Amino acid sequence: MTKLERCKELLENWEQPDYRYRQILHAVFQQKISRFQDMSVLPAELRNRLIDTLGETVLTLRPAQESLSGQADKLLFALEDGEKIEAVRLHYRKGWESFCISSQCGCAFGCKFCATGGMGKRRDLTAWEIVEELLYFFLQGHPLQSVSFMGMGEPFANPNLFEALSLLTDPAIFGMSQRRITISTVGVLPGIQRLTREFPQINLAYSLHAPNAELRKRLMPVERRWPMEQILDALNAHIRRTHRRVFLAYTLLKNQNDTIAHARELGQLLRKNPKELPLYHVDLIPYNATEHAGELFEPPDQKRIREFYQALRKMGVSCAVRTQFGSDIDAACGQLYAKESS
Numbered sequence: 001m002t003k004l005e006r007c008k009e010l011l012e013n014w015e016q017p018d019y020r021y022r023q024i025l026h027a028v029f030q031q032k033i034s035r036f037q038d039m040s041v042l043p044a045e046l047r048n049r050l051i052d053t054l055g056e057t058v059l060t061l062r063p064a065q066e067s068l069s070g071q072a073d074k075l076l077f078a079l080e081d082g083e084k085i086e087a088v089r090l091h092y093r094k095g096w097e098s099f100c101i102s103s104q105c106g107c108a109f110g111c112k113f114c115a116t117g118g119m120g121k122r123r124d125l126t127a128w129e130i131v132e133e134l135l136y137f138f139l140q141g142h143p144l145q146s147v148s149f150m151g152m153g154e155p156f157a158n159p160n161l162f163e164a165l166s167l168l169t170d171p172a173i174f175g176m177s178q179r180r181i182t183i184s185t186v187g188v189l190p191g192i193q194r195l196t197r198e199f200p201q202i203n204l205a206y207s208l209h210a211p212n213a214e215l216r217k218r219l220m221p222v223e224r225r226w227p228m229e230q231i232l233d234a235l236n237a238h239i240r241r242t243h244r245r246v247f248l249a250y251t252l253l254k255n256q257n258d259t260i261a262h263a264r265e266l267g268q269l270l271r272k273n274p275k276e277l278p279l280y281h282v283d284l285i286p287y288n289a290t291e292h293a294g295e296l297f298e299p300p301d302q303k304r305i306r307e308f309y310q311a312l313r314k315m316g317v318s319c320a321v322r323t324q325f326g327s328d329i330d331a332a333c334g335q336l337y338a339k340e341s342s
Protein backbone atom coordinates (compact mmCIF):
# COMPACT_ATOMS: atom_id res chain seq x y z
CA MET A 1 0.00 0.00 0.00
CA THR A 2 1.36 3.46 -0.81
CA LYS A 3 1.64 6.16 1.83
CA LEU A 4 -1.25 8.15 0.37
CA GLU A 5 -3.48 5.09 0.65
CA ARG A 6 -2.31 4.45 4.20
CA CYS A 7 -2.89 8.09 4.96
CA LYS A 8 -6.56 7.70 4.10
CA GLU A 9 -6.88 4.67 6.39
CA LEU A 10 -5.04 6.37 9.23
CA LEU A 11 -7.24 9.46 9.06
CA GLU A 12 -10.30 7.24 9.31
CA ASN A 13 -8.82 5.31 12.25
CA TRP A 14 -7.92 8.55 13.97
CA GLU A 15 -11.49 9.76 13.40
CA GLN A 16 -10.44 12.83 11.52
CA PRO A 17 -13.07 14.72 9.50
CA ASP A 18 -13.56 13.56 5.88
CA TYR A 19 -12.16 16.75 4.42
CA ARG A 20 -8.68 16.12 5.87
CA TYR A 21 -7.83 13.59 3.17
CA ARG A 22 -9.09 15.94 0.48
CA GLN A 23 -6.87 18.65 1.99
CA ILE A 24 -3.86 16.34 1.74
CA LEU A 25 -4.66 15.45 -1.89
CA HIS A 26 -5.04 19.15 -2.65
CA ALA A 27 -1.69 19.95 -1.03
CA VAL A 28 0.08 17.18 -2.96
CA PHE A 29 -1.54 17.40 -6.38
CA GLN A 30 -2.48 21.07 -6.63
CA GLN A 31 0.26 22.72 -4.56
CA LYS A 32 3.03 20.15 -5.17
CA ILE A 33 3.82 19.82 -1.47
CA SER A 34 5.58 16.55 -0.74
CA ARG A 35 6.44 16.91 2.98
CA PHE A 36 3.75 16.54 5.62
CA GLN A 37 5.54 19.23 7.63
CA ASP A 38 4.84 21.80 4.89
CA MET A 39 1.08 21.11 4.73
CA SER A 40 0.17 24.15 6.77
CA VAL A 41 -3.52 23.52 6.22
CA LEU A 42 -3.29 20.57 8.65
CA PRO A 43 -3.10 21.06 12.44
CA ALA A 44 0.48 20.71 13.74
CA GLU A 45 -0.45 17.76 15.90
CA LEU A 46 -1.84 15.83 12.93
CA ARG A 47 1.23 16.64 10.82
CA ASN A 48 3.49 15.25 13.53
CA ARG A 49 1.38 12.13 13.86
CA LEU A 50 1.59 11.54 10.11
CA ILE A 51 5.36 12.07 10.14
CA ASP A 52 5.79 9.66 13.07
CA THR A 53 3.79 6.99 11.26
CA LEU A 54 4.68 7.50 7.59
CA GLY A 55 7.93 9.47 7.56
CA GLU A 56 8.71 12.91 6.16
CA THR A 57 7.27 12.70 2.65
CA VAL A 58 4.20 11.34 0.90
CA LEU A 59 6.27 9.34 -1.59
CA THR A 60 6.54 5.59 -1.18
CA LEU A 61 8.66 4.86 -4.24
CA ARG A 62 12.36 5.41 -3.79
CA PRO A 63 14.73 6.08 -6.69
CA ALA A 64 17.26 3.21 -6.51
CA GLN A 65 19.28 4.01 -9.61
CA GLU A 66 19.29 6.74 -12.20
CA SER A 67 20.90 7.03 -15.61
CA LEU A 68 20.83 10.31 -17.40
CA SER A 69 21.40 11.08 -21.06
CA GLY A 70 20.78 13.97 -23.41
CA GLN A 71 17.22 13.00 -24.19
CA ALA A 72 16.17 10.33 -21.73
CA ASP A 73 16.54 10.01 -17.98
CA LYS A 74 15.84 6.56 -16.70
CA LEU A 75 14.93 5.73 -13.14
CA LEU A 76 14.80 2.44 -11.35
CA PHE A 77 12.31 2.77 -8.49
CA ALA A 78 12.31 0.54 -5.42
CA LEU A 79 8.79 -0.34 -4.27
CA GLU A 80 7.82 -0.75 -0.65
CA ASP A 81 8.40 -4.53 -0.72
CA GLY A 82 11.82 -4.17 -2.36
CA GLU A 83 10.69 -4.99 -5.92
CA LYS A 84 11.97 -2.66 -8.63
CA ILE A 85 10.37 -1.01 -11.64
CA GLU A 86 11.50 1.44 -14.31
CA ALA A 87 10.27 4.80 -15.52
CA VAL A 88 11.77 7.02 -18.21
CA ARG A 89 11.54 10.77 -18.70
CA LEU A 90 12.04 11.76 -22.31
CA HIS A 91 12.74 15.39 -22.99
CA TYR A 92 12.70 17.04 -26.34
CA ARG A 93 14.54 20.12 -27.51
CA LYS A 94 11.45 22.31 -27.63
CA GLY A 95 10.81 21.72 -23.94
CA TRP A 96 8.21 18.98 -24.38
CA GLU A 97 8.45 16.15 -21.84
CA SER A 98 7.04 12.67 -22.00
CA PHE A 99 7.01 9.92 -19.37
CA CYS A 100 7.17 6.24 -19.99
CA ILE A 101 5.95 4.22 -16.99
CA SER A 102 5.64 0.60 -15.91
CA SER A 103 2.39 -1.24 -15.17
CA GLN A 104 3.84 -4.44 -13.73
CA CYS A 105 7.02 -5.57 -12.07
CA GLY A 106 8.34 -8.00 -14.68
CA CYS A 107 6.00 -9.52 -17.26
CA ALA A 108 4.54 -12.94 -18.00
CA PHE A 109 4.18 -12.52 -21.76
CA GLY A 110 7.67 -13.64 -22.70
CA CYS A 111 8.21 -11.73 -25.96
CA LYS A 112 11.46 -13.11 -27.26
CA PHE A 113 13.20 -9.79 -27.90
CA CYS A 114 12.35 -8.20 -24.55
CA ALA A 115 14.51 -8.04 -21.43
CA THR A 116 11.48 -7.73 -19.14
CA GLY A 117 9.97 -10.84 -20.74
CA GLY A 118 13.14 -12.70 -19.75
CA MET A 119 12.61 -12.03 -16.05
CA GLY A 120 9.03 -13.32 -15.77
CA LYS A 121 6.25 -11.63 -13.82
CA ARG A 122 6.90 -10.63 -10.21
CA ARG A 123 3.67 -8.77 -9.51
CA ASP A 124 1.10 -6.22 -10.69
CA LEU A 125 1.53 -2.63 -9.58
CA THR A 126 -1.35 -1.18 -7.61
CA ALA A 127 -3.21 1.79 -9.09
CA TRP A 128 -1.55 4.15 -6.62
CA GLU A 129 1.93 2.76 -7.34
CA ILE A 130 1.34 3.62 -10.99
CA VAL A 131 0.26 7.14 -9.94
CA GLU A 132 3.39 7.47 -7.81
CA GLU A 133 5.74 6.84 -10.73
CA LEU A 134 4.44 10.13 -12.09
CA LEU A 135 4.04 11.84 -8.75
CA TYR A 136 7.79 11.56 -8.22
CA PHE A 137 8.48 13.68 -11.33
CA PHE A 138 5.49 15.95 -10.74
CA LEU A 139 6.73 16.93 -7.28
CA GLN A 140 10.05 17.87 -8.84
CA GLY A 141 8.17 20.41 -10.96
CA HIS A 142 7.87 18.47 -14.22
CA PRO A 143 4.59 19.03 -16.07
CA LEU A 144 2.85 15.79 -17.10
CA GLN A 145 2.35 16.60 -20.75
CA SER A 146 2.37 13.09 -22.06
CA VAL A 147 2.40 9.66 -20.44
CA SER A 148 2.77 6.28 -22.06
CA PHE A 149 2.47 2.82 -20.58
CA MET A 150 5.48 1.44 -22.40
CA GLY A 151 7.73 0.49 -19.48
CA MET A 152 7.78 -2.89 -17.81
CA GLY A 153 4.72 -5.10 -18.08
CA GLU A 154 1.59 -5.51 -20.16
CA PRO A 155 -0.87 -2.83 -18.97
CA PHE A 156 -4.05 -4.74 -19.85
CA ALA A 157 -2.82 -7.79 -17.91
CA ASN A 158 -2.90 -5.71 -14.74
CA PRO A 159 -6.43 -5.63 -13.27
CA ASN A 160 -5.54 -2.35 -11.51
CA LEU A 161 -4.91 -0.49 -14.76
CA PHE A 162 -8.39 0.97 -15.17
CA GLU A 163 -8.40 2.28 -11.60
CA ALA A 164 -5.02 3.90 -12.35
CA LEU A 165 -6.50 5.54 -15.47
CA SER A 166 -9.40 6.88 -13.39
CA LEU A 167 -6.89 8.37 -10.94
CA LEU A 168 -4.69 9.92 -13.66
CA THR A 169 -7.70 11.61 -15.21
CA ASP A 170 -9.35 12.56 -11.88
CA PRO A 171 -9.38 16.38 -11.53
CA ALA A 172 -8.51 16.00 -7.81
CA ILE A 173 -5.39 13.96 -8.73
CA PHE A 174 -3.58 14.76 -12.00
CA GLY A 175 -6.64 15.68 -14.05
CA MET A 176 -4.87 14.54 -17.20
CA SER A 177 -6.69 14.67 -20.49
CA GLN A 178 -7.23 11.17 -21.92
CA ARG A 179 -5.56 12.34 -25.12
CA ARG A 180 -2.26 12.78 -23.28
CA ILE A 181 -2.17 9.11 -22.27
CA THR A 182 -1.05 6.19 -24.45
CA ILE A 183 -1.48 2.52 -23.67
CA SER A 184 0.87 0.18 -25.44
CA THR A 185 -0.31 -3.44 -25.58
CA VAL A 186 0.81 -6.72 -27.12
CA GLY A 187 -2.88 -7.34 -27.79
CA VAL A 188 -5.01 -8.33 -24.79
CA LEU A 189 -8.43 -8.37 -26.41
CA PRO A 190 -10.69 -7.76 -23.39
CA GLY A 191 -8.50 -4.81 -22.32
CA ILE A 192 -8.68 -3.16 -25.75
CA GLN A 193 -12.45 -3.57 -25.85
CA ARG A 194 -12.84 -2.11 -22.37
CA LEU A 195 -10.63 0.85 -23.23
CA THR A 196 -12.78 1.57 -26.29
CA ARG A 197 -15.86 1.60 -24.07
CA GLU A 198 -14.55 3.41 -21.00
CA PHE A 199 -11.65 5.63 -22.14
CA PRO A 200 -12.23 6.14 -25.88
CA GLN A 201 -9.90 9.15 -26.11
CA ILE A 202 -6.85 7.40 -24.68
CA ASN A 203 -4.29 6.59 -27.39
CA LEU A 204 -3.79 2.96 -28.24
CA ALA A 205 -0.57 1.41 -29.55
CA TYR A 206 -0.52 -2.23 -30.62
CA SER A 207 2.85 -3.99 -30.60
CA LEU A 208 2.57 -5.95 -33.81
CA HIS A 209 6.22 -6.67 -34.74
CA ALA A 210 5.34 -9.20 -37.49
CA PRO A 211 3.25 -9.09 -40.67
CA ASN A 212 1.80 -12.61 -40.26
CA ALA A 213 0.63 -14.89 -37.48
CA GLU A 214 3.31 -17.57 -38.02
CA LEU A 215 6.22 -15.21 -37.53
CA ARG A 216 4.46 -13.39 -34.71
CA LYS A 217 3.94 -16.67 -32.83
CA ARG A 218 7.68 -17.25 -32.91
CA LEU A 219 8.43 -13.77 -31.53
CA MET A 220 5.46 -13.28 -29.23
CA PRO A 221 3.68 -16.18 -27.53
CA VAL A 222 0.60 -13.95 -26.96
CA GLU A 223 -0.29 -14.53 -30.63
CA ARG A 224 -1.56 -18.01 -29.65
CA ARG A 225 -3.95 -16.57 -27.08
CA TRP A 226 -5.15 -13.48 -28.96
CA PRO A 227 -4.38 -13.76 -32.69
CA MET A 228 -3.55 -10.55 -34.56
CA GLU A 229 -6.60 -11.06 -36.77
CA GLN A 230 -8.90 -10.71 -33.76
CA ILE A 231 -6.94 -7.76 -32.42
CA LEU A 232 -7.04 -5.93 -35.75
CA ASP A 233 -10.84 -6.42 -35.79
CA ALA A 234 -11.00 -4.86 -32.31
CA LEU A 235 -8.75 -2.00 -33.43
CA ASN A 236 -10.93 -1.38 -36.48
CA ALA A 237 -13.94 -1.22 -34.17
CA HIS A 238 -12.00 1.19 -31.93
CA ILE A 239 -11.25 3.44 -34.91
CA ARG A 240 -14.86 3.39 -36.12
CA ARG A 241 -16.12 4.28 -32.66
CA THR A 242 -13.53 6.89 -31.68
CA HIS A 243 -12.21 8.25 -35.02
CA ARG A 244 -8.82 8.28 -33.28
CA ARG A 245 -5.51 7.24 -34.73
CA VAL A 246 -4.17 3.81 -33.70
CA PHE A 247 -0.43 3.23 -33.55
CA LEU A 248 1.20 -0.02 -34.60
CA ALA A 249 4.66 -0.65 -33.20
CA TYR A 250 6.97 -2.71 -35.40
CA THR A 251 10.44 -3.48 -34.04
CA LEU A 252 12.80 -4.18 -36.92
CA LEU A 253 14.92 -7.27 -36.19
CA LYS A 254 17.74 -8.02 -38.58
CA ASN A 255 16.85 -10.83 -41.02
CA GLN A 256 13.78 -11.80 -38.97
CA ASN A 257 11.08 -9.35 -39.99
CA ASP A 258 12.90 -6.52 -41.82
CA THR A 259 12.87 -7.51 -45.51
CA ILE A 260 10.95 -5.78 -48.28
CA ALA A 261 8.74 -8.86 -48.52
CA HIS A 262 7.80 -8.38 -44.86
CA ALA A 263 7.07 -4.70 -45.49
CA ARG A 264 4.78 -5.57 -48.41
CA GLU A 265 3.00 -8.22 -46.37
CA LEU A 266 2.44 -5.68 -43.62
CA GLY A 267 1.14 -3.15 -46.15
CA GLN A 268 -1.26 -5.75 -47.59
CA LEU A 269 -2.48 -6.68 -44.14
CA LEU A 270 -3.42 -3.08 -43.38
CA ARG A 271 -4.90 -2.44 -46.80
CA LYS A 272 -7.49 -5.13 -46.11
CA ASN A 273 -9.23 -2.39 -44.11
CA PRO A 274 -9.39 0.49 -46.58
CA LYS A 275 -11.83 2.55 -44.48
CA GLU A 276 -9.69 2.38 -41.34
CA LEU A 277 -6.29 2.47 -43.11
CA PRO A 278 -5.90 6.28 -42.94
CA LEU A 279 -6.09 6.13 -39.15
CA TYR A 280 -3.38 3.51 -38.72
CA HIS A 281 0.15 4.74 -38.17
CA VAL A 282 3.13 2.36 -38.09
CA ASP A 283 6.11 3.23 -35.90
CA LEU A 284 9.20 1.40 -37.12
CA ILE A 285 11.62 0.87 -34.24
CA PRO A 286 15.11 -0.38 -35.05
CA TYR A 287 15.88 -3.09 -32.48
CA ASN A 288 17.97 -2.04 -29.50
CA ALA A 289 20.13 -4.99 -28.42
CA THR A 290 19.46 -6.06 -24.82
CA GLU A 291 21.59 -8.03 -22.47
CA HIS A 292 19.03 -10.83 -22.28
CA ALA A 293 18.07 -11.23 -25.89
CA GLY A 294 21.18 -9.79 -27.50
CA GLU A 295 22.46 -13.10 -28.78
CA LEU A 296 19.22 -13.96 -30.51
CA PHE A 297 18.55 -10.69 -32.30
CA GLU A 298 20.51 -7.92 -33.97
CA PRO A 299 19.67 -4.38 -35.02
CA PRO A 300 18.73 -3.98 -38.71
CA ASP A 301 21.04 -2.34 -41.26
CA GLN A 302 20.35 1.30 -42.11
CA LYS A 303 19.62 0.36 -45.72
CA ARG A 304 16.99 -2.17 -44.68
CA ILE A 305 15.29 0.37 -42.42
CA ARG A 306 15.09 2.85 -45.30
CA GLU A 307 13.79 0.28 -47.77
CA PHE A 308 11.19 -1.03 -45.34
CA TYR A 309 9.94 2.49 -44.68
CA GLN A 310 9.80 3.34 -48.38
CA ALA A 311 7.95 0.13 -49.28
CA LEU A 312 5.27 0.88 -46.68
CA ARG A 313 4.92 4.48 -47.81
CA LYS A 314 4.53 3.38 -51.41
CA MET A 315 1.58 1.24 -50.33
CA GLY A 316 -0.10 4.26 -48.77
CA VAL A 317 0.64 3.33 -45.16
CA SER A 318 1.41 6.16 -42.75
CA CYS A 319 4.68 5.33 -40.99
CA ALA A 320 7.78 6.78 -39.35
CA VAL A 321 11.12 5.52 -38.12
CA ARG A 322 11.24 6.25 -34.44
CA THR A 323 14.35 7.76 -32.91
CA GLN A 324 15.99 5.27 -30.68
CA PHE A 325 15.89 7.21 -27.45
CA GLY A 326 18.28 6.25 -24.78
CA SER A 327 20.12 3.38 -26.44
CA ASP A 328 23.13 4.80 -24.61
CA ILE A 329 21.43 4.45 -21.25
CA ASP A 330 19.64 1.13 -21.71
CA ALA A 331 16.24 2.75 -22.08
CA ALA A 332 14.55 -0.21 -23.68
CA CYS A 333 12.14 -1.80 -21.26
CA GLY A 334 13.68 -4.05 -18.64
CA GLN A 335 17.27 -3.20 -19.46
CA LEU A 336 18.12 -1.03 -16.50
CA TYR A 337 16.54 -3.63 -14.23
CA ALA A 338 18.58 -6.38 -15.88
CA LYS A 339 21.75 -4.42 -15.36
CA GLU A 340 21.03 -3.64 -11.71
CA SER A 341 20.17 -7.17 -10.72
CA SER A 342 23.03 -8.86 -12.59
Ligand code: SF4
Binds near residue numbers: 108114118151153
Ligand atom coordinates in the same frame (compact mmCIF):
# COMPACT_ATOMS: atom_id res chain seq x y z
S1 SF4 B 1 7.39 -6.55 -24.79
FE1 SF4 B 1 5.92 -5.95 -23.20
S2 SF4 B 1 4.47 -7.70 -23.15
FE2 SF4 B 1 6.30 -8.44 -24.22
S3 SF4 B 1 7.52 -9.39 -22.59
FE3 SF4 B 1 8.21 -7.24 -22.80
S4 SF4 B 1 7.05 -6.12 -21.27
FE4 SF4 B 1 6.01 -8.08 -21.59
